[in-house]
Structure formats: C-alpha cells, structure tokens
Amino acid sequence: MTGSRGRAMHRQIPNILTIVRILLALAGAAGLWTSYQWSLSAAVPLWLGDPVLAARSLAAFAVIAFIVAAATDWLDGYLARRWDARSTLGEILDPIADKLLVDAYLVVYMLILGTPIDIAVPVFALVARDAAMTAARLLPGGTASPSLAVSPAAKLKTALAMIVAGFPLIAQPLGWTDNDVLLLAWIGALWITAALSLLTAWNYFRK
Numbered sequence: 001m002t003g004s005r006g007r008a009m010h011r012q013i014p015n016i017l018t019i020v021r022i023l024l025a026l027a028g029a030a031g032l033w034t035s036y037q038w039s040l041s042a043a044v045p046l047w048l049g050d051p052v053l054a055a056r057s058l059a060a061f062a063v064i065a066f067i068v069a070a071a072t073d074w075l076d077g078y079l080a081r082r083w084d085a086r087s088t089l090g091e092i093l094d095p096i097a098d099k100l101l102v103d104a105y106l107v108v109y110m111l112i113l114g115t116p117i118d119i120a121v122p123v124f125a126l127v128a129r130d131a132a133m134t135a136a137r138l139l140p141g142g143t144a145s146p147s148l149a150v151s152p153a154a155k156l157k158t159a160l161a162m163i164v165a166g167f168p169l170i171a172q173p174l175g176w177t178d179n180d181v182l183l184l185a186w187i188g189a190l191w192i193t194a195a196l197s198l199l200t201a202w203n204y205f206r207k
Helices: 002-041 051-082 088-112 117-138 152-174 180-206
Strands: none
Touching: 002 051, 002 088, 051 088, 051 152, 088 117, 088 152, 117 180, 152 180
C-alpha cells in the first residue's frame, strides 16, 4: 500500500514541476518589468529600503526564475520518462509552460525597448502562434491533438526560443542594448525563431 502510494506521488512530481515553471515564468517576467519601472522612477515601497538595491534584487530574481524554470523544462520530461509518469495533463501543461516562459519574457523585453516595430512584429507573431496552438489543443473540436509527436523542427524552435528569451538576461550586464552588433544579432535570432514557429505551426495544423 505504501509502495503504491509512493509511486503515485512520484507520478505527480513532473506535473508539479511544470506548474512551478508556469508560476516562475509569470513571476519572473512581472519581476523584470517591475524592476525596470523601479529603476526609472525609484517609486519603490518604503519598506523595501534603497530603490537601487530593490530594483537590482528584483532583476536578479527575474534571472534566477528564468534559469530555474528552464531547468525544470528538462527535469520534468526526464522524470516523466524515468518513472513512466507521462499523463494527459502533463502533455497539455508542458507546452503551455514553455510558451509562457518564452512569451512573457519577450513581451517584457519588447516593452522595455520601447516596442520598436522590428521587435514587436516577431514577438506578436510568436505570441499569436502560441495562443492559436494552445487553443487548438484545449478547445472542443480543436484541429490539433496533444498526442501528435513533436517534430525535430518543433524541438529546434523550442530550444532556439529559450536561447532568444534568455540571452538578454545574461547580456544585460554587458550593456547589450548599446552594442549594435549584439542587438542586431538578437533581433535576427528573434525573427528566425518567429519564422520557425510559424512554419512548425503550419505543419502541425496541416497534419
């Protein structure tokens, strides 16, 4: 009885990690935006003390949240395979968590950079594509099935999207927004990610 209960608990751990990833994605993106606002206006709650330290601490939290969330993306899949804990809920939640992590941070970057057209267009394309894919999986009568195998192109898209979403967090101390080469390279990678996302979505719906 105890063994069965333990195995049942093990089977829930991958889903719990996925839910944690969703929460970290939302909290981290919100923290990044709030940190940016605090750095501009210094309108920090008095109980937080020094505005500069508070803004930097929140920015550090946003970085850590992204790294931990990205790590759980690998970990929950590994544990699901190791413990044979795949579930319908996990198949639904896992891609949602991935999309939220990337899209939430990209939207914040877009807002911080002033919503320039060359960034807004690919970000909008990514968010719209992900919303359509999620609706296709969840809505009654949707055209897509969670059970469809993930293509190599879709896996490449997910990996590239994670890199594009995480790069600004790492490059921020280097002043990457003032470096034309780094900024243009990131924008180029963002457009490639958006194009690959639309291509994989087209193939998904076509099937």
